[in-house]
Amino acid sequence: QVQLVESGGGLVQPGGSLRLSCAASGFTLDYYAIGWFRQVPGKEREGVWCFSASNGRTYYADSVKGRFTVSRDNAKNTLYLQMNSLKPEDTAVYYCAANPNFGSSCPNSGHSGMDVWGKGTLVTVSS
DSSP states (O other), rough: OEEEEOOOOOEOOTTEEEEEEEESSSSOGGOOEEEEEEEOOTOOEEEEEEOTTTTOOEOTTTTTTEEEEEEEEEETEEEEEEEEOGGGGEEEEEEEEESSSTTTOSSSSSSTTTTEEEEEEEEEEEE
């Protein structure tokens, strides 16, 4: 069974840091497109980062470049989102998602094809 489980959300002050985890089971991260997304109630889900298994490339949203970094632990089949210099506008529910097709690519826009989702973890940036 393909499953993604996020953890690590919480309340942090502006300028602070937080690390989110996404534990995958039922598939190996390296071979499928996987991404971090976030959503604020009432707004569209926004892509934060994505890895394309088709060409090995990664993509960051302009809004998080230089502040967010994604890493992975292959032994644990887990993805991490390190978030630094957090801003109030980073407040959202963060999700990881995967395209369950072998060798898949990141969506050109939105989250098309990313059919496996975790339940999300809430990040609140506030003083």
